[in-house]
Structures are given as structure tokens and as C-alpha cells.
Amino acid sequence: MLSPASLAEWTRAAGLLDETPEFTARDLAEAVEVREAVYRTVWARLEDRPPTEADVDLLNAHATRPRLVPTLLPDGSTRREGTLSGLLATLAADLLDLLGDPDFGRIKRCANTDCTRLYIDSSRGGNRQWCGMSECGNRAKVKAFRRRHREPH
Structure with missing residues (x-):
């Protein structure tokens, strides 16, 4: 179930923000609205x-707003902070x-019919099938392995 806390976690996991503000239910609704417009x-x-x-209209309106700006710290590292709007x-x-x-x-859709993720296929041959090996790719390989080992030779 999506919550403002899951929005905060996603922004950190995706490397978009190092520290997140306290998001509200309204923030979550706005983020979901943009996410769905991107997907469509x-x-x-x-x-x-x-x-x-x-x-x-929605995407153009958001794209004209001020974006997140990374900050260079004295030790040479960078930090990304900002608001939901940014x-x-x-x-x-x-x-x-x-x-x-x-x-x-x-850009491709994951070959797992239960998955709705899109990804950029950056493989050399352009033949990537899954959004990621740690989830959908691994499941497909386990399923194929079990199928091969159940069938008599």
C-alpha cells in the first residue's frame, strides 16, 4: 500500500534525494498523478x-518548475535536497x-506479464527481457529450471 513514507523511501532508493521532507497524503497523490502521466x-x-x-498539460506544467539542484560539499561529495515540486x-x-x-x-516492457515496469535496455545486444534480474529475471529463470527438471528426458 502506498503511503507518504513509501514516497520518501522511493526518492532515497532511486537516488533522487538524500534527505526527504515529510511528505503528506496530498504530496503522494500528486506524485502518483505525475507517475501515471509519465507511464501513459x-x-x-x-x-x-x-x-x-x-x-x-500536466507534464509540461511540472517541467517548467524549478528542478532539484545538487550541491557540492566542501569534501567534494554532492548532496541532493529539495521539495516535492522540484x-x-x-x-x-x-x-x-x-x-x-x-x-x-x-525502452522496453518487462517480459514478465505480471510486471508493468518499463526500462531502458542498455545491454550490448539490445536483448534484455526483464526489468531486473533480481526480481523478474530470477523468477523466470527459476520457473524455467523447475520446468526442465520436472519433465522426463
Whole structure:
């Protein structure tokens, strides 16, 4: 179940923010709205159809806001802090950059039919099948192994 705390955890795990503010239920709803618009827009592009006007308006509105800005610390490391508005602006602007990038054609959907994740296939041969080996890829390999070992030779 999504919660403001899960939004905070995601921002840290994704490396978007080093420290997160206390997100509210309203913040979570706004983040989910942007996430879903991103997802629908990428799918529209993958299916060679235009995105909805509402998604275009929402993503453009967020992309024009001030983005997250990394800070260089005296020890040479960097720190990323900011607000939900800056986070969503960064995500929307990054999506707009990705839509115009030649690598957009490398975006794929996970081969696991139960998974809805999209990923950029950066493998040398462009033949990656799963969003990640630690989850979907491993499950598929275990399933195939069990199937091979159940069948008589």
C-alpha cells in the first residue's frame, strides 16, 4: 500500500534525494498523478500514438518548475535536497528529454506479464527481457529450471 513514507523511501532508493521532507497524503497523490502521466505518455509513444492532452498539460506544467539542484560539499561529495515540486519538475523534464532522445527506442516492457515496469535496455545486444534480474529475471529463470527438471528426458 502506498503511503507518504513509501514516497520518501522511493526518492532515497532511486537516488533522487538524500534527505526527504515529510511528505503528506496530498504530496503522494500528486506524485502518483505525475507517475501515471509519465507511464501513459511513454506507452503512447511506444504504441505510436499521441499522449492525451491532459497528460501533456500536466507534464509540461511540472517541467517548467524549478528542478532539484545538487550541491557540492566542501569534501567534494554532492548532496541532493529539495521539495516535492522540484522532484516532480526534475522527473517531468527528464521524461521530456528522454522522449526526444535517440535511445528512446531502447525502452522496453518487462517480459514478465505480471510486471508493468518499463526500462531502458542498455545491454550490448539490445536483448534484455526483464526489468531486473533480481526480481523478474530470477523468477523466470527459476520457473524455467523447475520446468526442465520436472519433465522426463
